[in-house]
Amino acid sequence: MQTSSQLKRLGLFDARVPRYTSYPTAPHFKPGIGAELLPDWIRAIPENEAVSLYVHIPFCRRLCWFCACRTQGTATAEPVAAYLDSLKQELATIKGLLAPGIKIEHLHWGGGTPTLLQPDMITDLTHSILNAVPLADAAQFSVEIDPSEIDEARLDALAAAGMNRASIGVQDFDPMIQEVIGRPQSYEITKQAVDGLRARGINSLNMDILYGLPHQNTARIIDSVEKLISLGPDRVALFGYAHVPWVARRQTLIPTEALPSAEERLGLYYTARDLFLAAGYDEIGIDHFALPSDGLAKAHKAGTMKRNFQGYTEDVSKVMIGVGASSIARYPQGYAQNEPATSKYQAAARDGRLAGAKGHVFTDEDIARGRVIEELLCYFRVDFSKLADELSRPIEYFFTMVDGLELAMPGTTDLSGTVLSIRPEARPVARMIARHFDDYEMNESGHSQAV
Known part of the structure; x- marks a missing residue:
């Protein structure tokens, strides 16, 4: 098992690491x-x-x-x-x-x-x-x-x-x-x-x-x-x-x-x-x-x-x-967030308008990466073969996502066949591992900014 100092280095206690209750995240x-x-x-x-x-x-x-x-x-x-x-x-x-x-x-x-x-x-x-x-x-x-x-x-x-x-x-x-x-x-x-x-x-x-x-x-x-x-x-x-x-x-x-x-x-x-x-x-x-x-x-x-x-x-x-100020909706097409300021939200509602202020339209890439992240955080494993069938993507597409993961997060995951799993001792850093698949949090070299 990794030591607490190693977990700290990997960002376990960094509040900036997303919780990934959405993908992409609200920011x-x-x-x-x-x-x-x-x-x-x-x-x-x-x-x-x-x-x-x-x-x-x-x-x-x-x-x-x-x-x-x-x-x-x-x-x-x-x-x-x-x-x-x-x-x-x-x-x-x-x-x-x-x-x-x-x-x-x-x-x-x-x-x-x-x-x-x-x-x-x-x-x-x-x-x-x-x-x-x-x-x-x-x-x-x-x-x-x-x-x-x-x-x-x-x-x-x-x-x-x-x-x-x-x-x-x-x-x-x-x-x-x-x-x-x-x-x-x-x-x-x-x-x-x-x-x-x-x-x-x-x-x-x-x-x-x-x-x-x-x-x-x-x-x-x-x-x-x-x-x-x-x-x-x-x-x-x-x-x-x-x-x-x-x-x-x-x-x-x-x-x-x-x-x-x-x-x-x-x-x-x-x-x-x-x-x-x-x-x-x-x-x-x-x-x-x-x-x-x-x-x-x-x-x-x-x-x-x-x-x-x-x-x-x-x-x-x-x-x-x-429904309500700052609330976030999810549709098959994307996310929409209402006006966060109560006064602006109420003005829109009074006018009979929907109060959406910002959001995100899903791309195919968003949907694929979001599913990888969701599977990892729900089950600590993801079967790329299953996702390839579900999303009509070639299996190689998902293997490409894994490039650089071992370098960024050494000793935390195993890739066996088409299944990527998080080792039990590394589960406390699951969000950090998920961040590797977050295209919006990656730097120009293709590695997670979090490390």
């Missing part, structure tokens, strides 16, 4: 894509197609210091109500472009803090969504829940709306760490939210936890992981904290001197990982764990798991419609 999107092409892309969705729909709620009652998401604080309901009017207008515009019979297979509300919505807002938004695009039978409806921003009335409204999966961010249960990252959230209030969900028959639960936070050590992460496991989530995301104060200015409030070293960070990851495995979770890709009974674990075993803006998913829809 490579270009202006002039969204509003011009988006109506045609929506009209092109076939009749009776099953799609996914993502709704972005960019408001928070509190702005956590560790978070790099695009959000804005609010102390009142007025700006949220005005924003919901814009969401309803955007949904009405989308409805007018859709072919008959299209239904939602996966519906996700993210943010921000979707549970900041008042009960009547939750009901109103749900009606507007389903009026535009109805839910398919057995659809999955998930909502990101802040345990500090939920109560009985809002839980009742979400259950009545049809939510059947909840996602709760934990980050860390240690009070001192919570104070340093600006995220007070006790185990007791988190358990109260979990109990409230289960009392309403919502038993499908995802939880997120971070490693690499300031003042985190082995004892603290053991305590937090054991508390999280006691809540019985079906799946867990174990994310590495990305300290990017040049992107998220709130992170300047976090003391950099308190962040774990590269060696300590790697140890925290393996400590948490081993606890999840011992508790009976299956390891899924680079940062997820799921009980064998969970849909994600089943999709992983069946080879149907995908990777999108929500991370690993069993969602196989070809279309993800993004």
Whole structure:
């Protein structure tokens, strides 16, 4: 196994290494894509197609210091109500472009803090969504829940709306760490939210936890992981904290001197990982764990798991419609991202226009490289013969992509016949290996800029 110093050299702890929830990644999107092409892309969705729909709620009652998401604080309901009017207008515009019979297979509300919505807002938004695009039978409806921003009335409204999966961010249960990252959230209030969900028959639960936070050590992460496991989530995301104060200015409030070293960070990851495995979770890709009974674990075993803006998913829809400020949509033709500024987004919605601001039109090269990257991050292996058949490409085309990989990332992969696999000890640098196949991150000599 490589030493932690070697892993550090390869960029394991470099926050600039993409997570590859899309290809190309969002920083490579270009202006002039969204509003011009988006109506045609929506009209092109076939009749009776099953799609996914993502709704972005960019408001928070509190702005956590560790978070790099695009959000804005609010102390009142007025700006949220005005924003919901814009969401309803955007949904009405989308409805007018859709072919008959299209239904939602996966519906996700993210943010921000979707549970900041008042009960009547939750009901109103749900009606507007389903009026535009109805839910398919057995659809999955998930909502990101802040345990500090939920109560009985809002839980009742979400259950009545049809939510059947909840996602709760934990980050860390240690009070001192919570104070340093600006995220007070006790185990007791988190358990109260979990109990409230289960009392309403919502038993499908995802939880997120971070490693690499300031003042985190082995004892603290053991305590937090054991508390999280006691809540019985079906799946867990174990994310590495990305300290990017040049992107998220709130992170300047976090003391950099308190962040774990590269060696300590790697140890925290393996400590948490081993606890999840011992508790009976299956390891899924680079940062997820799921009980064998969970849909994600089943999709992983069946080879149907995908990777999108929500991370690993069993969602196989070809279309993800993004609604709300800064939301990103994926169509067979490419990506389109809405205006990130709430004011510009709302102005477009009021005018009956789609709010796309930038995006990317797929090339055949994008599709091929994106599939290689997705396979590597989902399964740590890619069968070029399979992709050659799938994409009608010669096998030599994929072998050319591998040129220079051993030089750039020595000892991390094996090529046996038509199968490229990442060695088990090198899986912590899977994103770095994937970056080698990223044509937008390569330098003129054809080698990854990351090394």
